[in-house]
Amino acid sequence: MGMPSPLPVRDGVGATRLHVPLTGDWPTIADYMVERFFHLDPERLLVRFDRGEIVARDGRPLRRETPLGAEEFVWYYREPPVEKEIPFTEEILHEDDHLVVIDKPHFLPTTPGGKYLQNSALVRLRNRLGNPELTPIHRLDRATAGLLMFSVRPATRGAYQLLFEDRRVEKVYEAVSARPAGWDPSRFPLVYRTHIEKHRGEVRVQVDDTREPNSETLIDVIDADDRVVHTLLRPHSGKMHQLRVHLAALGLGILHDGFYPELLPEQPDDFSRPLQLLARELRFLDPLTGEERVFTTRRSLQDAPAR
Template identity: 60%
Template sequence: MPAPLPMKDGVGPTRLRVPAEGPWPTVAAFVTERFSHVSADELRRRFRDGEVVAYDGTSLDADTPLGRHEFLWYYRELPDEQPIPYREDILYIDDDLVVIDKPHFLPTTPGGRYLRESALVRLRVRLENPEIAPIHRLDRPTAGLVLFSARRASRGAYQSLFERRTVAKVYEAVSARPADWDPAEPRLAGQRLAGQRFPLIYRNHIFRDPTAAQRNDPRVGVDPDRPPNAETAIELAGAGRSASGRAVLHTVLRPHTGRMHQLRVHLAALGVPILGDRRYPDLLPEEADDPALPLQLLARSLAFPDPLSGQAREFTSRRTLSEAPSTLQP
């Protein structure tokens, strides 16, 4: 469904479904309850100033009855949005594709308390191109490569690469070294893999729990009784001590599937959760970003056959993980 409002400063309008019936006499009454964190006066002002529109672009006023429109559009605003002091690097750009090297803490797309401080909006403004859209995403704490489409006409061709799993993805992660680590016999003693040596394949079934949002839990679930739908190849890159003095394990991860939080879930299940991870294996209280210990997960490289030219493409991140071993041990 095309948006009836244009892009504004790199930010597109947000679409909201309006219930056909309910206890609200008007659309404005529903919106006021739906967005209780915004003052009622501010919401009434937006209706009064024509900032809330229907599918055909006509403005909705505060008296528009519920049930007349299935959707409305508006511009999301975050007047108190704090700047993120970390910058994305553009590694490659042509008429169809933009490849960036994303820093830790920068969201790929707007969400939550981040709107303009997202890679997507920054790129649209920086390149003066409102058609830019992500082809895939990285979690906000994860650093590394992200591909963006620069042109709507060719976007589907690049998105199909991920749908067909023809993109070779390589990640790196750093975990705390297990207390029982034996450099002569490098093994992981996680679930179902006790004593298995590197390299190894880990599989399980990851699912989105529909009750998680109600419990304010942003994690995915794992069902040991269902067939695996997530698979990761794990290699040992090294073990030793980081520059900060931590005893660490450095792994290379090749996901064969792309489930939400897959790599974080798999390493946690193997007894080596990623350093800086505040969700797996345990959900920790939310805190301010810690630049001294960002999530030690990096999207290192992406390789694929270009769907337009047939040319083999490969991109590599220039970033490093701060806790990777600086002193290696056998």
């Protein structure tokens, strides 16, 4: 169980916890934080100490003079960034005493991070449903649309999280890729496996073909025309960017993917060109009731072949 926050959820956003070294070259905790957050105005950060906005584990406000070593963890609320509005709305597909399932639009992050705070699925839903205990059970990339499941209450959260950890959730995705030269549909269906690693500080994952595979996806073709190939994806594992990496390795890089097969310069969001990847279906036996649960997206991929 994680360390409980001494601060309540505010406007749908939980407090941030920061680990502070117990020894070092900083006379005070404030001095450490000024160096740690060098990109912020130092005086603005120190004023937050004066206002009692940075607290210890017991909720006690810390002063700018509090010496290093007095506390190992501190909590504070992130100051809201100036956010660009994500002009798409999540749709609630299912809600009961334990689960909320939504259809997440492209471009909306699952949780707060970076320049997105209120414009995240978690914060939007906490505010919309008035439930500060709402927590995502799994994640979708910001660029990916489709099914996303949230826990309503802590008492039953672990049972649903174990479904994903034990790979007892059947996940189905769709993707649309540019049709490659020499396209040969007879190769499909196929199972693709490789070893994927995420290195700290790198935005893309790395593939190591010398190591035992740790990711696996069953890939089949739904349809194709002279422009694109529409695929059905059933991942057996859940590595970061797995589907994007596997399709790129097969020459089927997903349309509008700025990460794979090559990393493109960062650009502002172009809402007319969403990544053509969709979380289509979730299927599992409910750990509380034993009944089969099946959730299906109502979204579709704009670049899929017309049927």
